[in-house]
Amino acid sequence: MTRQGNILVVLPHPDDESIIGGTIIQHIQQGAHVTYVCMTLGEMGRNMGTPLFANRVTLPRIREKELDEACRILGIHEVQKWGLHDKMVEFEDRAYWVQRIQELIRATKPKLVLTFYPGHGVHPDHDACGEMVIRAVSGLAPEERPVVQCIAVTRQGKQLLGPPDLENDVSDVVDQKIESLLQHQTQFQLMMGDYSPDKPEKKERYKIERLWTYRF
Amino acid sequence: MKRIEPAAIQQLLDQLKGEEVYIHLEMTTGAYAAHRGEANLAATAFISNAIVTYSQGSIAGEGPYRVGLKTEKGWVFAQGLTHWEDAEHDKLIAAGHDGDGKLVVALQISREPF
Numbered sequence: 159m160t161r162q163g164n165i166l167v168v169l170p171h172p173d174d175e176s177i178i179g180g181t182i183i184q185h186i187q188q189g190a191h192v193t194y195v196c197m198t199l200g201e202m203g204r205n206m207g208t209p210l211f212a213n214r215v216t217l218p219r220i221r222e223k224e225l226d227e228a229c230r231i232l233g234i235h236e237v238q239k240w241g242l243h244d245k246m247v248e249f250e251d252r253a254y255w256v257q258r259i260q261e262l263i264r265a266t267k268p269k270l271v272l273t274f275y276p277g278h279g280v281h282p283d284h285d286a287c288g289e290m291v292i293r294a295v296s297g298l299a300p301e302e303r304p305v306v307q308c309i310a311v312t313r314q315g316k317q318l319l320g321p322p323d324l325e326n327d328v329s330d331v332v333d334q335k336i337e338s339l340l341q342h343q344t345q346f347q348l349m350m351g352d353y354s355p356d357k358p359e360k361k362e363r364y365k366i367e368r369l370w371t372y373r374f
Numbered sequence: 375m376k377r378i379e380p381a382a383i384q385q386l387l388d389q390l391k392g393e394e395v396y397i398h399l400e401m402t403t404g405a406y407a408a409h410r411g412e413a414n415l416a417a418t419a420f421i422s423n424a425i426v427t428y429s430q431g432s433i434a435g436e437g438p439y440r441v442g443l444k445t446e447k448g449w450v451f452a453q454g455l456t457h458w459e460d461a462e463h464d465k466l467i468a469a470g471h472d473g474d475g476k477l478v479v480a481l482q483i484s485r486e487p488f
Contacts, residue, residue, distance in 0.1 A: 202420075204404050204476040206469075210375040213459050213467050214398065214480050215488060245405070245418070281405045313409070 162190040166268040168291050170247050170283040171200040172225035173342040177309055179335035180328025181367050186233040193236045202244040207344045227341040248286035259294035268304045275308035278315045307369040322368035329365045375457035380433045386466045387431035390483050396423045398482040423487045452481040
């Protein structure tokens, strides 16, 4: 199998990676080495499990473990937890974190970076995260710049950005993707609704992942 | 988290009265409320590790519950509390969860920062 180089994933919350879990698995199967920067621990999340088994104080450690387990199943090689405060990403010293992202790109030389599309994240942390990644990559010389593919979740995303550059069919790895998603036990009832592996029709919406390439 | 037992909450409020304590007070519709059409507005406010001293604190209501803390110059108030952490004996960890189990309001009081 030919090695497909390094991929850097930069997202703010544990479970954000599951949106593109199939794409990540496929890259890894093709030999890519994946580093995932998860900026926060999602400690301000509203879901404490059903029935409630977490609380505001225990949530960060529980979600950290869920993240580790989910990433193990995806096959992600390295997870970096940067420890920013959930919901506060946009109020951080952006210049500092942009520089940290730049340093990581220079050190790992990814061919591809995956993040949120600025302005299309819905959650302010998603937008702030995407903006910092775009600023970091913009600051590199054109020949140093990796390809940046972005997740867009706004309703008007398709109208404003045009059709996705990549409409990725992940049917072949969808079970592994869902298994990873289910590790986010405090969160998955909210994310998946009445999902049950016995209902094949529920799988359908996890089979396509859409990404937009950022044009610098 | 367990369903609130008002007598146990009152005991903790009495225990923490009159000293400098750290408070986490939060209310949120969630960041996705407007996106999902659940509300016109996604609104959240929280203050973490605010240092306050209260001279009286009590729990009221039949459930969901209200807690009011009288401070030297004002009040701390939370409404809609449904659950608490009964494993904690020297701090109050209380929250209000909606029908889907999502946190809407939180009130936490401790001698140590959260």
